[in-house]
Structures are given as C-alpha cells and as structure tokens.
Amino acid sequence: xxxxxxxxxxxxxxxxxxxxxxxxxxxxxxxxxxxxxxxxxxxxxxxxxxxxxxxxxxxxxxxxxxxxxxxxxxxxxxxxxxxxxxxxxxxxxxxxxxxxxxxxxxxxxxxxxxxxxxxxxxxxxxxxxxxxxxxxxxxxxxxxxxxxxxxxxxxxxxxxxxxxxxxxxxxxxxxxxxxxxxxxxxxxxxxx
Ligand code: FES
Numbered sequence: 001x002x003x004x005x006x007x008x009x010x011x012x013x014x015x016x017x018x019x020x021x022x023x024x025x026x027x028x029x030x031x032x033x034x035x036x037x038x039x040x041x042x043x044x045x046x047x048x049x050x051x052x053x054x055x056x057x058x059x060x061x062x063x064x065x066x067x068x069x070x071x072x073x074x075x076x077x078x079x080x081x082x083x084x085x086x087x088x089x090x091x092x093x094x095x096x097x098x099x100x101x102x103x104x105x106x107x108x109x110x111x112x113x114x115x116x117x118x119x120x121x122x123x124x125x126x127x128x129x130x131x132x133x134x135x136x137x138x139x140x141x142x143x144x145x146x147x148x149x150x151x152x153x154x155x156x157x158x159x160x161x162x163x164x165x166x167x168x169x170x171x172x173x174x175x176x177x178x179x180x181x182x183x184x185x186x187x188x189x190x191x192x
Pocket of ligand 1: 116118119120137139152
C-alpha cells in the first residue's frame with residue numbers, strides 16, 4: 001500500500017472521529033453540571049427539613065430531679081436525749097448523694113443543706129464532737145446548724161421538707177431557705 005495514501009486515510013479517520021469526541025466531552029460536562037445542580041438542590045432541601053424538625057423539637061435542658069422521698073417518718077423519730085441545742089440526732093445518710101442532713105429535734109424534723117456558708121464546700125458531721133466542720137477553711141457549726149468558728153458568715157441553710165398523706169417525708173433540694181426564712185416559713189415537720 002502506498003504510504004501517502006495511508007497518511008491521507010489516517011487524517012480522514014481523525015477528522016471523522018473528532019466531532020464524536022467533542023460531543024462526548026460536552027455530554028460529560030452537561031452531566032457534571034446536572035449532578036452538581038441536583039446536589040445543591042438536595043442540600044438545600046435537607047437543610048430546610050432539618051430546620052423544620054429542629055423547630056418541632058426545641059432544645060430542652062434537662063435538670064436532674066430535686067425532690068426525694070427519703071422514707072416514712074417513723075424512720076426519723078427514734079428516741080434519745082436532746083443536746084444543749086435541742087437536737088436529738090443528725091441523720092447523715094443523704095449527705096453523699098443529695099448533700100443534706102436530716103436533723104431531729106424534740107418537736108420537729110428539718111433538712112440542713114450541707115453546703116458551707118463561707119465558700120460552699122461540703123461540711124461533715126462529727127458525731128463524737130457533736131458539730132459540723134468544713135474541711136476547706138475550718139468553719140464549725142453546732143448541731144442545729146449555727147456557726148460558731150471559722151469564716152462562715154451565717155448558719156447553714158435548710159431545704160424544703162414536707163410530709164405526704166402516707167406519712168412519707170419529701171425533701172426538695174432545689175428550694176433553699178436561710179435560717180431566718182426557715183423559721184419564718186416553718187420549713188420543718190412539726191412533731192406533736
Ligand atoms: S468553704 Fe467552708 S470554711 Fe470556707
């Protein structure tokens with residue numbers, strides 16, 4: 001076969017195939033644009049849907065419960081002689097988990113908040129010394145919660161306490177009363 005004829009044939013073939021290649025490149029470009037376009041539409045729709053769902057379920061901050069049924073009143077009225085402040089016993093069972101003490105006096109029961117009134121450390125009860133002591137800066141309180149040593153500026157606060165129809169005691173740790181408010185509002189369970 002003549003070499004010149006082969007070259008001409010190749011050029012013709014190339015020219016014939018050129019429009020086909022151009023077309024496939026355009027088609028590819030069209031397809032890409034279409035995919036990107038639909039992707040954007042889907043993203044916008046998704047964002048709108050997400051916002052609508054968020055609107056239906058607004059953000060809520062959940063707080064742990066603050067009311068505790070601590071038991072039947074019989075569990076807190078054991079016998080004993082009152083100390084010089086009128087306190088018969090200090091129940092420490094709720095200090096670790098709920099940060100309060102249950103104090104039994106001759107004629108009433110109340111919940112002492114175990115938070116030091118100086119800077120808020122948790123006070124401990126010392127049965128042998130009959131006092132509360134703060135481990136941070138040494139404040140000390142008598143059995144009825146009145147401060148007598150260290151930097152504490154006032155008596156320990158108290159919590160809301162009540163008794164239901166089944167004679168069970170409930171303490172609400174979200175409700176805090178100063179010692180004066182506690183007396184004024186009679187925030188204790190009166191024993192007959
Ligand atoms: S926090 Fe209790 S004495 Fe300072």
